[in-house]
Amino acid sequence: METGRPDEGISTLTQVIDIYRERNDRHGEAVALSNLGIALREAGRFDDAVVAHRQSLVLLRDLDDPQNRGAALNMYGAALQHVDRLDEAITAHREALAVLTKLEDHHGIGGALSNLGGALARTGSLDQASAAFAAAVAIFRELGDEYSEGLAQRNLEQVQRERTTKRPWWPFGRRRARRTEA
Numbered sequence: 001m002e003t004g005r006p007d008e009g010i011s012t013l014t015q016v017i018d019i020y021r022e023r024n025d026r027h028g029e030a031v032a033l034s035n036l037g038i039a040l041r042e043a044g045r046f047d048d049a050v051v052a053h054r055q056s057l058v059l060l061r062d063l064d065d066p067q068n069r070g071a072a073l074n075m076y077g078a079a080l081q082h083v084d085r086l087d088e089a090i091t092a093h094r095e096a097l098a099v100l101t102k103l104e105d106h107h108g109i110g111g112a113l114s115n116l117g118g119a120l121a122r123t124g125s126l127d128q129a130s131a132a133f134a135a136a137v138a139i140f141r142e143l144g145d146e147y148s149e150g151l152a153q154r155n156l157e158q159v160q161r162e163r164t165t166k167r168p169w170w171p172f173g174r175r176r177a178r179r180t181e182a
Contacts (some may be wrong), residue, residue, distance in 0.1 A: 006043035031057035034072045053123050054108055064089060089119040090156045107148075110139035114152045119121050121134035121159050129159045136171035 012035040020029035037052035051078035062067040079094030093116035100108035119134035133156035140149035 006039055009039045010036065010043060010045075020140070026059050027063055027065065030056045030063065030065070030072075032069060033059070034068070034075060037075060041075075041079050041082065046079060049079040050083055050085075066103055067105070068098050068159050070096050070103060070105060070108055070112075073099060074108065074115055077112075077119065081122065083117070084122050086119050088121070090116065106139055106143055107145065110136045110143070110145070110148060112154070113139065114148070114155065117152075117155060117159070121155075121162070126159050126163050130163075132157060133159060141167060 013032055017032045017036065018031055020026075020032055023095065033052050033056035037049045037056060040046075040049035040052055053072060056072050057069065057076055060072055073092050073096035077089040077096065080086070080092060081088035093112050097109060100112055113132045113136035117129045117136065120126075120132060121129035133152050134165040136152035137149055137156060139150055140146075
């Protein structure tokens with residue numbers, strides 16, 4: 001899938017899902033639905049992304065695939081944040097965190113903590129958001145993932161500034177959603 005051409009990627013993934021369904025390959029279908037959710041989110045089609053991620057999760061629960069389920073829960077939560085379903089997003093990120101912790105997937109844990117921090121910050125739970133981002137920073141630092149550590153650190157600093165300046169948290173998500181609706 002070439003970047004910059006989301007409609008082609010979405011079309012290809014939809015065809016792949018159809019093939020997996022024809023073959024009754026539920027695992028392939030679940031993974032393809034999760035990838036479709038990511039592509040839809042990147043294309044600004046947030047409601048459709050939520051639906052694709054939800055369908056993926058249903059299949060992954062039935063298949064008892066905790067590794068992919070943990071990642072899918074985290075992506076589902078990220079999609080829910082884009083449609084302002086923050087309580088559901090927080091629940092999804094916490095479920096992802098529980099699954100990924102049990103699997104000892106440290107990078108996945110860091111990602112779930114970062115996404116949880118973003119959702120908590122958007123609800124005004126800045127102390128909890130700070131704790132989640134700080135934990136993500138520590139995990140990514142331990143893993144040597146400087147890029148993810150930097151993102152989590154930037155978000156931690158933004159939450160700390162918010163606590164002192166009272167500026168609204170996370171304006172990027174709203175601007176991006178408006179920009180892609182046109």
